[in-house]
Amino acid sequence: MDYIEAAQALLQEKGVRASTIRINVLAYLLSHPTHPTVEHIYQALRKSMLTLSKTTIYNTLDLFQQQNLVRVINIDEKEMRYDANTTEHGHFQCQECKAITDFTIRCSTPDLPGFQIATRNIYYRGICAECQTKKEELLNEKSNGN
Amino acid sequence: MDYIEAAQALLQEKGVRASTIRINVLAYLLSHPTHPTVEHIYQALRKSMLTLSKTTIYNTLDLFQQQNLVRVINIDEKEMRYDANTTEHGHFQCQECKAITDFTIRCSTPDLPGFQIATRNIYYRGICAECQTKKEELLNEKSNGN
DNA sequence: TACATATTTAAATTCATTACAATTTAATTT
DNA sequence: AAATTAAATTGTAATGAATTTAAATATGTA
Missing domain, CATH: 3.30.1490 (Dna Ligase; domain 1)
Structure with missing residues (x-):
């Protein structure tokens, strides 16, 4: 089972264009069910995507939320956290x-x-x-x- | 039943010095069970306490939280809200x-x-x-x- | 009154998030 | 293929609630 493939499949199911960034953000969430922050995701993906912008992570997660692909967890005092387990x-x-x-x-x-x-x-x-x-x-x- | 008196009594119960500001903040929460924000409390009390600082509201509410006099509600996207119903x-x-x-x-x-x-x-x-x-x-x- | 402690104040700072305009990339049409 | 359109991505700047800091004020006690 490949998280990249799983992410791609989920995006296609929702009729969302499966761009590289979207696939990778969703795959990261699927493979790290530890409720990561935007910063976590950003730092992890930045290594392989040098021009990645943090705004893109925010935009992508907003889109995912609208499509019910992720849920936002607001339990932390300062940072939002994201969960692909809906x-x-x-x-x-x-x-x-x-x-x-x-x-x-x-x-x-x-x-x-x-x-x-x-x-x-x-x-x-x-x-x-x-x-x-x-x-x-x-x-x-x-x-x-x- | 007077909210001011009720607030004073609650503070004394907890062994917290019942200063004017504390009494008024707690009384406001008791009389406004609408989950007000710091800004709400500040604007309301400022009218009768001209030199009131917003920092004091924050400090007072932190103290109340430690003493279990209020509970913090983090349901709103941006602002914290406070509830005297514990x-x-x-x-x-x-x-x-x-x-x-x-x-x-x-x-x-x-x-x-x-x-x-x-x-x-x-x-x-x-x-x-x-x-x-x-x-x-x-x-x-x-x-x-x- | 004097002293120590607690409370209150105001300004400056922090920092996650958002707004927005510019740029790049992908898809569609000529 | 070139031209056009649409969508996605980027970076900078702005927002604003919350915190930090240090100074000023009030309070209780000897």
């Missing part, structure tokens, strides 16, 4: 390491009569399991050392 | 009128073993009932007129 899932951001983890969740129907819901975003924040373990280890070291 | 509820933003509506919702426990969850935010977007009605009326007018 299925329903929540996002957890660790306040220590800033990493974003997907999780599955089911919610009841909200009491919004007459409202038309277009997008749903569930953002949780806290300390991830890994950072939690590190913290506990630090505490143990301290109590053993003294 | 009970669990979701937020819906209308893509037409930008108004934010509270809703109640219950979600299943996420599959995040070992994770420590500190804050939860549920953001839905779409068209609110009012704007939906307006749109339908416009459509009807068109089909009747022609």
Whole structure:
């Protein structure tokens, strides 16, 4: 399975012209399900596309969003993040390491009569399991050392 | 029931010095459960506090957040919004009128073993009932007129 | 009153994002 | 193929919310 081919196929499905840049941006998102920022994508693709502009990344991601190819994740305080996984899932951001983890969740129907819901975003924040373990280890070291 | 008194009481409960500015910012949030921005609060309080600085609003809201007196709502594309209602509820933003509506919702426990969850935010977007009605009326007018 | 601490202020800065005009590339027509 | 049109990409400059900084002011306590 080739991410480039998969990206090209997805673009064609949506009737979007599959330019080199578009294919590469989408392939990057497919191969890096780590919710990258515009900067991440830009720095990665710049290596092989010397004249690439950051504006193009913004434009491309806007287009993808309109076509439902990506979803924007606004969990981070400063930067937007992008996810090629458009299925329903929540996002957890660790306040220590800033990493974003997907999780599955089911919610009841909200009491919004007459409202038309277009997008749903569930953002949780806290300390991830890994950072939690590190913290506990630090505490143990301290109590053993003294 | 006086919002000023209520704000003062809440601040004292948390052991935070109840300065005039703090009381007024919190009272504003209590009396305007419309998820105001920093700018909204600033413009409203400036009228009676001529030397008020926007930085103070930021500082005050940061303090309130630490003390769990307010919750930050990041649903808007550009500006942060603040809510003195700290009970669990979701937020819906209308893509037409930008108004934010509270809703109640219950979600299943996420599959995040070992994770420590500190804050939860549920953001839905779409068209609110009012704007939906307006749109339908416009459509009807068109089909009747022609 | 004097002192230390907490609060408030205003100006300057930061930085992700957007606006826009110019340029390049690709597709279509003559 | 050349000419025309449309679409995509680029770079610079502007935007504006949020933060930083340092100075000024107010407050509580001895």
